[in-house]
Amino acid sequence: MKRQPFETWLRERTSVTVDGCWNWELAINSDGYGLSYRDGVHEPKRAHRYVYEQMVGPIPDGLVLDHLCRNRRCVNPDHLEPVTHQANLRRGWDALNGRSYSVYQTAEGYWVTAFSAMREGVRRRKVFKGRNRALVEARMTAWLEDGRAAR
Numbered sequence: 001m002k003r004q005p006f007e008t009w010l011r012e013r014t015s016v017t018v019d020g021c022w023n024w025e026l027a028i029n030s031d032g033y034g035l036s037y038r039d040g041v042h043e044p045k046r047a048h049r050y051v052y053e054q055m056v057g058p059i060p061d062g063l064v065l066d067h068l069c070r071n072r073r074c075v076n077p078d079h080l081e082p083v084t085h086q087a088n089l090r091r092g093w094d095a096l097n098g099r100s101y102s103v104y105q106t107a108e109g110y111w112v113t114a115f116s117a118m119r120e121g122v123r124r125r126k127v128f129k130g131r132n133r134a135l136v137e138a139r140m141t142a143w144l145e146d147g148r149a150a151r
């Protein structure tokens with residue numbers, strides 16, 4: 001069987017949203033992530049990981065892809081960011097007026113709060129980092145309450 005070019009394969013399986021998300025239109029796992037099968041791969045692989053690897057490169061061992069757009073069906077590599085597995089495990093979402101930020105600890109021991117949002121296809125991101133978790137969370141909360149995230 002002739003191998004289909006990646007771009008064609010991708011185009012036939014996705015639709016682009018107004019936010020610039022590439023929504024996976026085929027099988028979706030029970031956890032909301034797209035499933036992909038290609039080139040005789042029998043094990044379903046999460047579509048966003050597969051697309052990321054094809055377009056950006058290998059995902060380093062131990063890293064998982066975080067959806068900055070909060071849309072698990074999305075496979076747009078621009079909306080995906082590798083974070084440590086540890087960060088993923090530690091991540092907690094704090095909804096604040098419909099917005100959210102992530103909290104995680106880096107391998108170096110820093111606490112990071114990251115706000116990200118997609119608006120009109122543009123990724124916006126704000127990060128606070130420090131040794132003290134309560135402090136970086138307080139800075140993020142103050143920043144969000146100041147309304148700067150909405151501007």
Ligand SMILES: [Zn+2]
Nearest residue numbers: 021069074079
């Ligand atoms: Zn997206």
